[in-house]
Structure formats: C-alpha cells, structure tokens
Amino acid sequence: MPFLPSTRLMLFMLGSIGLITLPHAWHIPPILFGFFMLMLLWRLLAVWRPHYLPNRFAVFLLMLVGIGLLYSQQHSVFGRDAGTGLFVVALGLKLLEIHGKRDVYVIVYLAFIVAVTQFLYEESILMAFYILLVCGVLLATLITQNSQAPQTLPALKAAAAIILQSLPLALVLFVLFPRLEAPRWSWLDDDAQAKSGLSDTLEPGSIAELSLSPELVFRVKFDGELPPASQRYWRGPVYANTDGVRWTVPPVLGRENTPDQPVFSGPTYDYTLMMEPQKQHWVFALEMPAQFANGLRRNGLYQLISNKNPGDRAEYRISSSPTFNSGGISKSERRENLQLPGKPSEKIVELVKQLQGRPAGPELFIANLLQHFRQENFHYTLSPEAMPDKPIETFLFERRAGFCSHYATAFVYLLRVAEIPARVVGGYQGGQMNAVGGFLEIRQADAHAWAEAWLEGRGWVRFDPTAAVAPERIERGVDVDLQIASGMVNFSPVQFDARTLSWLQRSQQLWQSVDYNWQRWIINYDTANQQAFLQSLGIDNFIKLAYWLLSSVAVVGGVLSWRLLRTSRRRQDPALVLYRQFCNKLSKAGVDVDIGDGPQTIAARGKSARPDLAEQIEGITAIFIRLRYEAKADADDLQALKNLVGSIRV
Structure with missing residues (x-):
C-alpha cells in the first residue's frame, strides 16, 4: 500500500509551509515564488484527488524547469537571494513526492530552514513573532504525524508547550554561546537593494x-x-x-x-x-x-x-x-x-x-x-x-x-x-x-x-x-x-x-521604543557587545565562559527534566476511587480480582463467588459504568455508588 498522509496532517503541513514562505513573495523573483505557489496548490488539490499527483518522470521535468528558472533569475546558487530561491523551489518540488514518513520529515525540516532565511531580510520583532507562530504550527505537524489519534487543538497545545520549555535554554545559549561574525568576504554576497539616502554627489x-x-x-x-x-x-x-x-x-x-x-x-x-x-x-x-x-x-x-x-x-x-x-x-x-x-x-x-x-x-x-x-x-x-x-x-x-x-x-x-x-x-x-x-x-x-x-x-x-x-x-x-x-x-x-502627545502618537512612539530596544539588545548583540557583557560578569577567558555555559545548561536542563519527568499529581476520579474500594472488599471476600479485568468480568466472578452480595455487586457495577463511560450520568449516581460500596460488609 502506498503511503497516504492523513488529510489533517497534510492541511497542517501545507498551511504552515504557505505561511512560512509568504513573506518571501517580496524577497525572491515573482516567477520563482509563482512556481512554488503552483507546486503548493497542486499538492493541496491532491489532498482530495491523490491521482492528480505527477509521476516520477513529470517530477523530474518539473525539477529541470525549477533549475532553469533559478539560473535565469539568479545566475548562481550562492548568495542570499540565490540560496533562498533554491530552498523555496526545492521545498515546492519536494511536496509532490511524499512516499513515506521520511519525506514528511524532510519537508518539515526544509520548511524550518526556509523560515530561518526570513531573518536574512528582516529582523524586526514583528517578523520574529510571526516566524515563531508559524514554526509552532509546523511543529504541530510533527506532533500530528506521530500521534495515534491526532487532534488539532491538542497538537497546537503540545507545540506551544515544547516552544515555551525550550525558551530558557535558548536564552542561555543566546547570551553565553560565543558569537560568530560573518567574514568580510561574505559581504560581497549581500543583495544590493536600493537604499535611499545621501550620496557622494x-x-x-x-x-x-x-x-x-x-x-x-x-x-x-x-x-x-x-x-x-x-x-x-x-x-x-x-x-x-x-x-x-x-x-x-x-x-x-x-x-x-x-x-x-x-x-x-x-x-x-x-x-x-x-x-x-x-x-x-x-x-x-x-x-x-x-x-x-x-x-x-x-x-x-x-x-x-x-x-x-x-x-x-x-x-x-x-x-x-x-x-x-x-x-x-x-x-x-x-x-x-x-x-x-x-x-x-x-x-x-x-x-x-x-x-x-x-x-x-x-x-x-x-x-x-x-x-x-x-x-x-x-x-x-x-x-x-x-x-x-x-x-x-x-x-x-x-x-x-x-x-x-x-x-x-x-x-x-x-x-x-x-x-x-x-x-x-x-x-x-x-x-x-x-x-x-x-x-x-x-x-x-x-x-x-x-x-x-x-x-x-x-x-x-x-x-x-x-x-x-x-x-x-x-x-x-x-x-x-x-x-x-x-x-x-x-x-x-x-x-x-x-x-x-495624542494617544495615537504615544502608541506610535511606544512601539518605536520597543523596536529600538529590540534592535539594541537582541539584534545588535554581537561579539563586542557580548564580550562587554561577559566582562561585567567577571567572565574574561574561555575557561570561565565554558564553566558558565555548562553550568547554566545543566541547571536549566535539570529544572526542565524535573518538570517533565516528575509524577503528575492529578486529582483522581472519585467514582474510580470508590470502585477500587469495592474491588478491595471483594478481594477480602475471597473473589479473585485481577488488574486487567473489566467491570463486567469482575461482577460475574463476584456474583458467582458470593451470591449473597449479587444485588449490591450488580448495582455498583451498573452505576460505575454509567459514571465512567456514559455522558448521561445522574448527579445523584456518585452518592448512590458511595452508599452501595459502604453497604458491603465482609
């Protein structure tokens, strides 16, 4: 049987990929972005019409078309614009050949790379939040892929929890991990976009x-x-x-x-x-x-x-x-x-x-x-x-x-x-x-x-x-x-x-102030600023930096591990607590009660061993099943269950 991803999974994945790639509509040539959108819409149509997917030969021809478009528009695969165009075109082509779970993983990881390339063009706080949100949806795709019974809201909640748990570790690495400056020769690869301003004439x-x-x-x-x-x-x-x-x-x-x-x-x-x-x-x-x-x-x-x-x-x-x-x-x-x-x-x-x-x-x-x-x-x-x-x-x-x-x-x-x-x-x-x-x-x-x-x-x-x-x-x-x-x-x-100032001017200046501090403390946290900050903490050599980095990672990792691995102390279902008391009483009365037995099995065995308790056993089992598995349970059922369990004397 060929691998056919679920409709929920495909909609999750295609939606997140579309959102991640959307800002590149202003960054790469329109013909390349149009080629990607054609692949994306083709794959979206194939969610309901799988027979519309191209065969291997057609995919090969599309790949040649993509390479031709890249060369005609960029004349290279090096540099910011050419590299971004290459990843976007490759992502679109890969959507048309999903033959197994491995292909889904490759597409998702490639989409994460495309998301990161957005910061080569814009580093604003709005773009950072946008990419964080769409990456959360992309992460929910992986959760859906690995779920036995995938559901949309739980997948999104799980993705949000994973992102929130990763932020402390990301903050430690951002502050302490040595910054790597781009070599000067790489400036030649920068896209020469027109910028207004004063000139030498x-x-x-x-x-x-x-x-x-x-x-x-x-x-x-x-x-x-x-x-x-x-x-x-x-x-x-x-x-x-x-x-x-x-x-x-x-x-x-x-x-x-x-x-x-x-x-x-x-x-x-x-x-x-x-x-x-x-x-x-x-x-x-x-x-x-x-x-x-x-x-x-x-x-x-x-x-x-x-x-x-x-x-x-x-x-x-x-x-x-x-x-x-x-x-x-x-x-x-x-x-x-x-x-x-x-x-x-x-x-x-x-x-x-x-x-x-x-x-x-x-x-x-x-x-x-x-x-x-x-x-x-x-x-x-x-x-x-x-x-x-x-x-x-x-x-x-x-x-x-x-x-x-x-x-x-x-x-x-x-x-x-x-x-x-x-x-x-x-x-x-x-x-x-x-x-x-x-x-x-x-x-x-x-x-x-x-x-x-x-x-x-x-x-x-x-x-x-x-x-x-x-x-x-x-x-x-x-x-x-x-x-x-x-x-x-x-x-x-x-x-x-x-x-x-009017409220509109105050709001505008407040946002500009937030953006200014974002640029100062996040975007401009380069090697020089990091060294100055670390020296203020007394970290003046690589050995001390290594100690701080390892210790911080260990502390944050330890706290996260404790939080993830500790036993959850959830409030137990009172009906289940009462039923367990009932099972304990049957055991003392000489009835064999195994952990894997269901309520009906336990009831049949109990009535056979203790006919004198048959009426109570029947009533307790009926009420417990209604409370545990039926939506139309009565509010008085829990009290009735408590009374019946209490009435059993062994």
Whole structure:
C-alpha cells in the first residue's frame, strides 16, 4: 500500500509551509515564488484527488524547469537571494513526492530552514513573532504525524508547550554561546537593494527628494541633556569639487594624518548612535566627533567612517563637542576649496563687490551675504523650479526659491569668488524626540546641507544660510509626518512632551521604543557587545565562559527534566476511587480480582463467588459504568455508588 498522509496532517503541513514562505513573495523573483505557489496548490488539490499527483518522470521535468528558472533569475546558487530561491523551489518540488514518513520529515525540516532565511531580510520583532507562530504550527505537524489519534487543538497545545520549555535554554545559549561574525568576504554576497539616502554627489534637488521620505536613518540616545536644537548637526559627506552643477566628495586618502587636529572646548555630549542599514560606510556623528568607539575612524574631512558592513545595523559610542578649532589649512586644501568651474559671470562678481567681498575681510562678507539672503525676498521650498543651466546664477538672480542645497552651494560659490576657502557639508539636522523612549529619531526627511568656511585663527567654521531664510528649520526641525502628507514645508511644534502627545502618537512612539530596544539588545548583540557583557560578569577567558555555559545548561536542563519527568499529581476520579474500594472488599471476600479485568468480568466472578452480595455487586457495577463511560450520568449516581460500596460488609 502506498503511503497516504492523513488529510489533517497534510492541511497542517501545507498551511504552515504557505505561511512560512509568504513573506518571501517580496524577497525572491515573482516567477520563482509563482512556481512554488503552483507546486503548493497542486499538492493541496491532491489532498482530495491523490491521482492528480505527477509521476516520477513529470517530477523530474518539473525539477529541470525549477533549475532553469533559478539560473535565469539568479545566475548562481550562492548568495542570499540565490540560496533562498533554491530552498523555496526545492521545498515546492519536494511536496509532490511524499512516499513515506521520511519525506514528511524532510519537508518539515526544509520548511524550518526556509523560515530561518526570513531573518536574512528582516529582523524586526514583528517578523520574529510571526516566524515563531508559524514554526509552532509546523511543529504541530510533527506532533500530528506521530500521534495515534491526532487532534488539532491538542497538537497546537503540545507545540506551544515544547516552544515555551525550550525558551530558557535558548536564552542561555543566546547570551553565553560565543558569537560568530560573518567574514568580510561574505559581504560581497549581500543583495544590493536600493537604499535611499545621501550620496557622494550633490545635485540640484537631490536632498529635496529625501524631504518626503520617512525612512529611518539612525537613532541617538544621549547620556545626559540633549544639545540645543541649533547644534544638532549630524555630519556626513563633504562636497568640495564642482563643475557648476554637481558637487562631489574629493579624495580623502592621505588626509588622516594631517598635522593639525581639532582642538575641542566647551561642553561635550556622550551618546549611543545606532545606524540603520545603508549604502555607505558613513556614520553621522554630532558635529564635531571628539572620541569614538573602535571600528570607527575620522577622515581628513572630519567625517566618521565605519569598518563594519554598512548593510547591517550597528551601534557606536561617540563623544562630540560642538565648539572646536580645526587649525590651519594646507596649500592643497586651500586650492581645492577655492576651485571654481570657470570664470564667474559679471553678475556674480558685481554681487560679491556689493557685499564687500575681499577687501573687507571674510567675517564681514559672510555677515553681509547672510543678511542678503534674509532681506532680498528669498524663499525656502521643497519643490523649487528646475534650474538645469547655470543653477547658482539662476537661483541667486531669478528664482530666489530653493531647498537647503541651493542655499549651501550658492553660499559656498560666492565665498570662493571672494577668495574665502569654503565647501558644502551634507548630513542631517535636528531629529524627532521619542518622548517615551528618550531618544532622537533621525529620518531621511531630516537631510540637510550647510556650508563651511575656513577662517584664520578659527579653522573650519559652520555657516548655515538656510537659517537666514527659514530659522524654523533649524530651531524647530521638520514635522516629518505632516510634511510627507502635505508635500509642503512643515516644522515641528516649539515644545512638546509625553503629556501633550495624542494617544495615537504615544502608541506610535511606544512601539518605536520597543523596536529600538529590540534592535539594541537582541539584534545588535554581537561579539563586542557580548564580550562587554561577559566582562561585567567577571567572565574574561574561555575557561570561565565554558564553566558558565555548562553550568547554566545543566541547571536549566535539570529544572526542565524535573518538570517533565516528575509524577503528575492529578486529582483522581472519585467514582474510580470508590470502585477500587469495592474491588478491595471483594478481594477480602475471597473473589479473585485481577488488574486487567473489566467491570463486567469482575461482577460475574463476584456474583458467582458470593451470591449473597449479587444485588449490591450488580448495582455498583451498573452505576460505575454509567459514571465512567456514559455522558448521561445522574448527579445523584456518585452518592448512590458511595452508599452501595459502604453497604458491603465482609
């Protein structure tokens, strides 16, 4: 007889496999996911129509089709996407050839592997709970497979109990077992999914495109007070080279060992910064980073660079001081930051003269230029008109409406015409405070561009021409949700705290706080964080770690073993207790009562040996059978049984 799994088992298994694979609809090519769904629906139909299952030759042809689809879509079996596609296609094909219990086990174990691959794409707490639930259903499939009389609810309860019993041991292993970091060469296998954000090229409108993106960039939790809103500049790429339209990051090789390092003064802010996955190795520190964790370096443009995989979340400890002096400037730096794409127009030269450029000194010219932006009817807008030709000149003399990048590039250009070394700095400004979790959230909509000018005796000094036109942008920050909804410039309220938030905002911030702590303490529990935690417990070598690990496993295993193996002290059935008393009395009366005998057998033997007790024996047996095996037992039957058993005298 061919092996035919029960309908209950197949529905359990197919349902759980469908749920486990569903999130991969957004991860693997649609044609591969469609091929898997075809196999799944085919097998579901065959639950009621087994003769619809393909023969071995048809399965072989389907396998060739699956291999062809994999190769056409992935061109490899290595890497995250290719490997995930391979497992999903193999799982779909295996569903069509179930010839024995071993095949059911193989399918279930393969489904567990597919479930784990979900975390290669998403590590949120919601995904963790989702996978835990569907794995519980998959575990119930194994329980159903090994049950003599399978039932749905008991199988699910048993699966939940097994998962709950395994959690303490999983927690011990998670905390104490040595972490294994992925080798750097494996970063090459990461799927290059498009991620928005700043790039090493600044073009007209490039930052304005980010102003409507709610995508989270990083979160910051300060040890003490927050810096004032006007000082929350998160430094990123520096743009020094320009062709008149585009501004690009200059080469930074060899700048790490410049003789003049920043001299810091004033208050210092200590904080923990958690970067979300991104394209570049950039870490957006509060300007200016003074001290930073291992794995970070500050390049010659004072930007922090990480040596970690940018596609992973990472957490860093940083100290910053907004007051600093960067020192002198080399000849090559001066030349680089005075570079112009060509001879400036007569209008530009006339404007520089009008603002007292060159002879009056840089400080006066900069003050006059900022005053010019304030008084000459310039506007701050998210949707400036296109300026493909001569964008700086068009912006200054015709449009007079633009985003932060328009103001920053025009400002730097005019300073260079006035022979003041200057450059554009990209990054983020402000951030939204999560009043529930006590941390700042910086999103793509907070992207910003400002300017730096080199001044004698002060070094590189930040100037933000946007603040001259729209000071609310700097002092109050961006209201991301309202700005995205309206498509227009919107600034945050002046002051708010947890008490002034609506219940919806509080709920949203509470969830963001939960997600932040999930990312910090679970997802980012890497080798460095584990070593720091273990050292706080006094575990500073492998021998101590082995003792702790073995002892913890032994304690948890011992408790679980005691819990599973101890005799269950359940309340016994009172009818069964009374019947056992009756059997003991018959034994004393000379009646042979064996353990395996049923009530009718015991009654017949009792009446034969003791005819004088026949009436009581008959009554006790009838009531016991009714109480024990019939649903229509009377409430007074138990008392009647007790009276009859008590009436027997031997």
